[in-house]
Amino acid sequence: MTAPYPRTPARTGGRRAPGGRKWLQPATVVLLVAVAIGIPLWLVVMTAAKPTGEALTPNLSLPHHWQLGQNLADAWTKGHVPAAFLGSLLVMTPSVAGVLVLGSLASWVLARRGGRVVAVLYALAISGIVLPPAVVTIVLLLRQLGLAGSPLGMIGVYMGIYMSTVIFFVTGFVRTVPVSIEEAARMDGASPLRVFFRIILPMLRPVLATATILICLYVWNDVFYAFFVVGGRLDTLPLDLFQVASAGLYLNNWNLIFAYIILMSAPLLILFAAAQRRIISGITTGAVK
Secondary structure (H helix, E strand, O other): OOOOOOOOOOOOOOOOOOOOOOOOHHHHHHHHHHHHHHHHHHHHHHHOOOOOHHHHHHOOOOOOOOOOOHHHHHHHHHHHHHHHHHHHHHHHHHHHHHHHHHHHHHHHHHHHHHOOHHHHHHHHHHHOOOOOOHHHHHHHHHHOHHHHHHHHHHHHHHHHHHHHHHHHHHHHHHOOOOHHHHHHHHOOOOHHHHHHHHHHHOOOOOHHHHHHHHHHHHHHHHOHHHHHOOOOOOHHHHHHHHHHHHHOOOOOHHHHHHHHHHHHHHHHHHHHHHHHHHHHHHHHHHHOO
């Protein structure tokens, strides 16, 4: 009895498997992202660390004399950063909390109802993503309501602008939640609001984490709408930076301008770095679910 011939591996036409090049595409993407993020960040930090004479023309060169701490201190005191920080916090916190709660409630209703009327309402609700708000109309409306130049008016503007974003993100997620869970809670005597806050809202943490990041970035860095609504009456960090950069104090003082930018960006960077694990955990949990 003869032994069977050993099987020869299948021919690949003389071509080598591209296993050695698998790392090339991810490495290229990482390199491009590092360049796109690293170069502007390097420019900001290096310019903020230079004396006024070296920072007249911002570039990527190292400063001959480091004075980053002094520039940050000057920007903190001369730029009135504490007052502007409190103004930004006063506007951002209620805006984000309000738009998340009200947007989630609206998304829950739209996801659980059917018909053409609901479809039209959903289309109108998310139309704010592509249709820019009319600034002149907003200002005139706030004046009629007596809210122009007030933090409450600015909070209402931000909630109206970013409500479409929350509804767009949350509605699709709610549709993946089984209706049987809500029906079981209602059979136990739970009211609609109790069902939402006790059952639906905790399940929305992954998508709400993403929406929170986006809206916080939009509101914290906004200068356009703040300029027209509360300009001159309430200082926020971007609005204060715009005002002082246009005045004689910061004119051509790029080291102080970039130092102010570092101070303005630091709170969100610290917050997201501290909550990074929770945010990623919530997103991955929702994805697996």
